[in-house]
Amino acid sequence: xxxxxxxxxxxxxxxxxxxxxxxxxxxxxxxxxxxxxxxxxxxxxxxxxxxxxxxxxxxxxxxxxxxxxxxxxxxxxxxxxxxxxxxxxxxxxxxxxxxxxxxxxxxxxxxxxxxxxxxxxxxxxx
Numbered sequence: 858x859x860x861x862x863x864x865x866x867x868x869x870x871x872x873x874x875x876x877x878x879x880x881x882x883x884x885x886x887x888x889x890x891x892x893x894x895x896x897x898x899x900x901x902x903x904x905x906x907x908x909x910x911x912x913x914x915x916x917x918x919x920x921x922x923x924x925x926x927x928x929x930x931x932x933x934x935x936x937x938x939x940x941x942x943x944x945x946x947x948x949x950x951x952x953x954x955x956x957x958x959x960x961x962x963x964x965x966x967x968x969x970x971x972x973x974x975x976x977x978x979x980x981x982x983x
Contacts (some may be wrong), residue, residue: 858906859902859905867909868913868944868945869906870917872902872903874892874921901906911974917944918928921963922965923943923962924940924950925962926950927939927958928958929957935970938953938954940961942963947973948962948963948973948975948976949974951978951981961978
């Protein structure tokens with residue numbers, strides 16, 4: 858299954874280890890996968906997801922996107938604004954109070970360590 862997921866074009870995976878729930882047939886199954894193996898598989902798939910996400914972001918570098926600017930993140934101060942492109946790439950750009958809750962055009966520059974993409978502001982759509 859890993860090889861299949863690695864080969865197909867996806868921008869990311871939503872991964873979580875399976876766990877039995879009350880009132881399901883899985884609770885009574887005797888051949889369930891041990892928790893340690895589930896965790897190992899989930900970690901491996903999360904690593905694949907990060908690889909695919911980085912690749913997806915890198916494919917858009919140098920291109921333009923429209924970003925809906927969100928309110929500044931309290932935890933990082935007001936040095937930057939953040940938002941998402943139409944195809945859900947997270948973008949960081951220099952802080953400018955007048956851009957909050959506006960749609961702006963940006964050029965995507967490079968992928969940061971936290972998988973956010975640095976954007977250069979090109980204009981505002983109001």
